[in-house]
Amino acid sequence: MATIVTGAAGFLGKALTDLLLARGDHVVAIDRRPVSSERADGALTVLVADLLGDDERVREAFKAATSVFHLAGRPGVRDVIEAGGRWRDNVLAGSRVLALTSPGTPMLIASSSSVYGGARRGRPSHEDDRLRPRGEYALSKAALERLCAGRQVTVVRPFTVAGEGQRPDMALHLWLAAARAHRPLRVYGSLDRTRDITDVRQVVAVMADLIGHPGVVNIGTGQGHSLREMIAAVAEATGTRPVVDVVPASVHEPADSLADTRRLADLLGWVPRTNLLDLVRRQADAGP
Ligand code: NAD
Numbered sequence: 001m002a003t004i005v006t007g008a009a010g011f012l013g014k015a016l017t018d019l020l021l022a023r024g025d026h027v028v029a030i031d032r033r034p035v036s037s038e039r040a041d042g043a044l045t046v047l048v049a050d051l052l053g054d055d056e057r058v059r060e061a062f063k064a065a066t067s068v069f070h071l072a073g074r075p076g077v078r079d080v081i082e083a084g085g086r087w088r089d090n091v092l093a094g095s096r097v098l099a100l101t102s103p104g105t106p107m108l109i110a111s112s113s114s115v116y117g118g119a120r121r122g123r124p125s126h127e128d129d130r131l132r133p134r135g136e137y138a139l140s141k142a143a144l145e146r147l148c149a150g151r152q153v154t155v156v157r158p159f160t161v162a163g164e165g166q167r168p169d170m171a172l173h174l175w176l177a178a179a180r181a182h183r184p185l186r187v188y189g190s191l192d193r194t195r196d197i198t199d200v201r202q203v204v205a206v207m208a209d210l211i212g213h214p215g216v217v218n219i220g221t222g223q224g225h226s227l228r229e230m231i232a233a234v235a236e237a238t239g240t241r242p243v244v245d246v247v248p249a250s251v252h253e254p255a256d257s258l259a260d261t262r263r264l265a266d267l268l269g270w271v272p273r274t275n276l277l278d279l280v281r282r283q284a285d286a287g288p
Helices: 011-022 056-064 085-100 135-148 171-180 200-210 227-238 262-268 276-286
Strands: 002-006 027-031 044-048 065-070 107-110 153-158 160-162 185-188 194-199 215-219 224-226 244-247
Touching (some): 002 011, 002 056, 011 200, 027 056, 044 056, 056 085, 065 085, 085 107, 135 153, 153 200, 160 200, 160 276, 171 185, 171 227, 171 276, 194 227, 194 276, 215 262, 224 227, 227 276
Parallel strands (some): 002 065, 065 107, 107 153, 153 215, 160 194, 185 244
Antiparallel strands (some): 194 224
């Protein structure tokens, strides 16, 4: 009787694992990287394994699972990885997890807001909007979502997530590191671009509450923050006056992202709220 979290060594997976353990669940944490969550009382089982390897421990864990959170994947829109790597980890691994999970077992899969291709003219992206995925990452997440069609699965589309443990390739992490080292902060496109930023603690709380509600759901706040505001928060949190270096953005990066949160509010009765400065301070205090 256990809850599986795939990608448990990652930014969201670790936060979700820790939350589920705090709520009293027995968690089977699966990742090909070592998992840093710890428990002395046997409530946590760690399986260091690739989801596409034929590991018997993984197969048995899925047979016994009472719910499955599939967060493993290869995020990031900018990094260059080996050919087919993103497809492998986002689509093929997702397909394997769907095959391993018994029908009827509550399941949540992490897609991404990138499938929308950005908010059009400042209008929040709604779950029923036509998808306009741009770039390999967004296309792989759209393909992952198609695999879920006809299954009783909760597909979540998180917008930008921030807080302690943020991935090292993400903007706030990079800017905090640059500000501390008195290096210029690299900004893609323009300071006026906006992002809907959600606190990692609230993102994983939403996931824990949403599992068991099949369908597609945005995870965001419905409020945009400009990159200018984000940089001001980094300056404040680090006590620095950073120099900004604006460089051209990739065509795959939308100017703005913004979640329509009505479905989330209907399902849960609440939506995440972000106090940007508090969140950036917390991330800065947690260290790299
Ligand atoms: P992350 O890179 O920190 O964690 C992903 C984890 O998955 C890694 O630890 C990696 O080792 C593991 N993994 C990947 N492929 C695997 C495989 N084949 N077998 C075993 N382990 C594998 O990423 P994150 O930021 O925590 O994101 C988690 C999920 O949420 C991803 O699917 C991502 O696309 C999605 N998402 C994240 C954000 C965000 O802002 N962080 C936004 C939208 C969607």
